[in-house]
Every structure is written in C-alpha cells, then in structure tokens.
Amino acid sequence: MTAGGAAQAQAPAYPTKPVRVVVGFSAGGPTDVMARAFADYAARKLGQSFIVENKPGANTILAAEAVASAPADGYTLLVGATNHTMIPALYSARVKFDAVKSFAPICTMAISPTVLVVGPAMKAANLDAFLQQVKAEPGKRTYATAGSGSSGHFASEQFTRLTDTRMNHIPYKGAAQAVIDLMGGQVDSSFATLGSVLPQVQSGKLQALAVAAPQRSPLLPQVPTFEEAGVKGYSADAWYGLLAPANTPPAILAALQETAQGFAKEPNTVEKLRGLGMESQSVCGAPFGEQLQREVQNYSQIARELNLKTD
Template identity: 60%
Template sequence: MHRIWLSTCTLLATAASAQTVPYPAQPVHLVVGFAAGGPSDIVARAFGDHAAKPLGQPIIIENKPGANAVLAAEAVSLSKPDGLTLLAAATNHTMIPALYAGRIKFDAAKSFIPVCTLASSATVLVVGPSLPVKNLAEFIGRAKAKPDSLTYATPGQGSSPHLATEQFQRLAGVHMVHVPYKGAAPAVTDLLGGQVDLSFATVGSVLPHLKSGKLKALAVAARQRSALLPDVPTFEEAGVKGYSIDTWYGLLAPAGTPAGAIQVLTREATEFSRSAALRERLAGAGLEPANVCGDAFAAQIAREIDSNTRIAHDLNLKAE
C-alpha cells in the first residue's frame, strides 16, 4: 500500500511538472514561404534574433519557397499544434483561397491562429520617366482622359500589386493596361527604363529609386503617411477615399496551439515592434514595425480574403 501511495505521488508530481514546463521547451521552427533575402525572410530572421534570448530557445528559420507560399502554409497547418512550428506569413496568404480554390489541403483562415503582425510595407503608386505627372489628381485626370493608354507593371498575374491596382482602378474610375512580370525586380527595371508607365509597389522594392529621383511617388496606400516617405500623401489625403493596401508580415500558428504559447508569442511580437534597434534594421529594407494581434489580426485577414476573392472572381484569376 505504501508503494502504491508513493507511485501515485510520483505520477502526480510528474504530471504537475509537465504542466508547468514553460513554453517553449524546445527550439521553435519559423517557416518562410519564400527564398532567403526577401522581405518575409528579413522579418522572420529579425524576429528570430529578437525573440530567441527571452524565449530561451533558438528560433530556426526554414525557407520553404514554392507556389506563392502555399507549400509553407500547408506544412505548418499539418504540423503538431504545440507552438514549436510557426508560419512567417505575409499579405499574399489572403490570396490563397481565391487563387488555389479546390487545390489546397488547408483553410487559409480556419487552419491557423493569427498571432500578430510584425512589420508592414505600404503600397506606393510610383511613376517612371515616361509619365511626368506632378500629383495624384493629375495622374487620375490623365488616366480618365485616355482609357487604356497607361501601362502598369506588377510582379505577376494575381500578385499583391496586381490586385492592389485593380482595387484602385475601381475606386478612381480609371482603366489601365496590365503588364505582368516574373517578379518585382524586372518590373522595376522596365519602369526605370520607361517601358511601362507606373507601378503599385511596396515601399521597400522602390525606395532607393525614390531617394535617387529616378522614380516619383504620388501617394501611399496606408492609413497614415509612411515614416520612410514622410512627404508623400496618403491616397485618402490626395482624394481617393477608403484606399489602404498595406503589405503585412506576421506570425501564424497552427489551429489548436495552446493559449499559453500564443500569449508568449504575442508578448514577444509586441516587444519586437517597440524596439528602436529593430525599427532601424527594418527601415533598411523599406519596412516598418507593425503590431496588430489576436482578434484584430484575424478580422483583418478575413476582410482581405473576402476582398481578394471577389476581385479574383471578377477577373477570373487562378494560379497556374
């Protein structure tokens, strides 16, 4: 009887100890859906460097590019929901339901718990040397006067800038010709060379050319002016109401991840956004800290999925 009592006590103590093991007890894997060196990767590595010390565990960055980050999202959605495998997601995650309907094994919303955004890069309307306009009003006037006379570059059919431009055209009542490229770099190259007239690009992809004067920014699609482009008005200020297209980068955890782990990750994401040193590091890549968490982040993702799905349906867009 005495031995049974000791065994019971030992089991209870072991169970209690297991329940109080702090998160994380093992290294955390942060999966990035793009190759190393891009903005998603930069944000993921910056967060990993920041959070590893307070978490007491290394954060291992795993680059898993392919299919517009679908491969990475699928891998994380199927992983054990213990907080040890996370997705470094970006705005393109909200386009997956529209572009890959019926071809994916997860739900872009329900299969994940949105933790927090970590950084953002505002979408900015830039014009090249072929289009010498001074401001947004002049640009819209020119586009309305000659429909389909202006050409806009994007990194590809169904990309974030493509859908952002389509939204702008609807709000502004203009129609332009889409010129898709295989990536942001060739699109910017032809914009600089005057082969295309304009682009709705992330600040980070065009910031050096704006600083050199080779490109001109007409408006920023954000709720407030970008700290990186303080002299450029928002679309709201320039007369196009309700147009805000921030590109966000954030953390998603598999559905079912314990609340305790989510709380710890939320804390570290919030601290990340407050760090002056990290703000400077992100600014070098044309990024700014962001901190939308929990229900607010989930609501943002739901709105974007709905909006992108409607636009993709109207344009009959599907990923190849």
C-alpha cells in the same frame, strides 16, 4: 508561495525545445530577413533556439501547408505575408488548408505600404494629374506588376475600381524587371510595395505620388496618403506576421504575442525594418484574425471579377 508565484508555477513551460519558424520565401528576401531578426529576439527572450526554415515554392503554399498540418503545440510557426490571404482566391482547388481557419493568428510585426510610382513615360506631378491623364485616355495608360495575381495586381485593381478608371495591366515575372522597365519608360506606373522602389524614389529615378496607408510613411514623409490626395478609402498595406497552427493553446499564443509585440517595439527592429522599406506594427489575436478574413473575402471577390486563374 505568493498567489503570483503559484500562478507562475502552474503555467505550462514554453518553450522547452527549439521552435521551427517556417518562411515561404528564399533566404535573403525581406520576409526572411525579418523572420531571422524575430528568431534572434525570441531566442533571447524565451531562452530556446528559434530556427528559421526556408520553404519556398508554390507562392508560399508549401510553407503554409507545412505549418497548418503541424502539431498545435507552439513548436512550428509561420512567418507569413499578405499573399497568404490571396491563396484562396488563386489556388482554392489545390490547397489542403484554410488560410484563416487552419491557423491561429499571433501578430503582425511589420507593414510595407503600397506606393504609386511613375517613371519618365508619364509626367504627373501629383495624384490629381495622374488621374486626369488616365481618365483622358481610358485603357491606354499602363501599370506594371510582379505578375498576374500578385499583391500589386490586386492593389491596382482595387484602385481602378475605386476611381472608376481603366488601365492596361503589364505583368512581369517579378518586381525587379518591372522596376527596370518603369525607369526606362517602357511602362507608365506601378503600385509597388515601398521596399521594392524606395531606393529609386530616393534617388529621383521614380516619382512617388501617393502612399496607400492610413498615415504618411516616415521613409517618404513628403509623399501624401491617397486619402490626403483625394482618393478616399484606399489602403493596400502589405503585412508581415506570425501565425501558428489552429488550436494552439492560449497560454502559448499569449507568450508568442508578447514576444512578437516586444520585437516590433525594439529600436533595433525599427531600424532594420526601415532599411527594408517596412515599418514595425503589432495587430494581434482576434483583430489580426478579422483582418485575415476581410482580406480573403476581398481578394476572392476581385479574383472572381477578373476571372483570375492560376495553375
């Protein structure tokens, strides 16, 4: 037997039974669609069923709790999103896990950049014109979000701090109504995930002024980044990624990282994600863990400054 064959023989077999993939959102949403696409890919590559389990509730706390308390054997995984790192900022008194330490980061698989959009109530051809109007009437101009403490709320507050501006926050119970009112002129603007407003931007019902990402989005190539438009250091990508319980064996994590990276690169994945307003991405292992830690600290600081409290 060759040395390579011996090493392969000594490697622990994984997986030898079906793998549970837990999602903290209802079926049909972008996180769920991506999770099911990953599960299909992983089943083909690793030769075992990957079964998606939707466990919505408590802003994904229930799903994260289920995975954090599961055996660290690679058979229970979490497909999480950006709001995972907002949990400590909003719910520290009630959660039974640590958003970073209770998990082994595997890989991000997709991102959906935040985009600043305006409706008919605010005539602004570009980001500079938007800022001029906001600064001319401090606190008067409005921005809509999917709710207090949502990713859009945090993204908006980061922007106002960076630009030394004041705007009036109008929280909604979900993104759909916020977009409707933005198109109807009831509110001026929104810092929204690209997937939630892409059809409206493409149809001309909303105008995108800038994308909060390091590079322009292939879905909106004509829209500049905030960096290009003159606001330096502003980034608010929403990520979607794969995590396992802490202390999962390194060999299993390596197999899952390789699978997640392969999934993100597959042409069918790229096409499916773009239909959801997402772009494929792989940040794996320690760099993903460092990203999680930075976000927890950042969101916790903003929540303290805003005195955000959640039941």
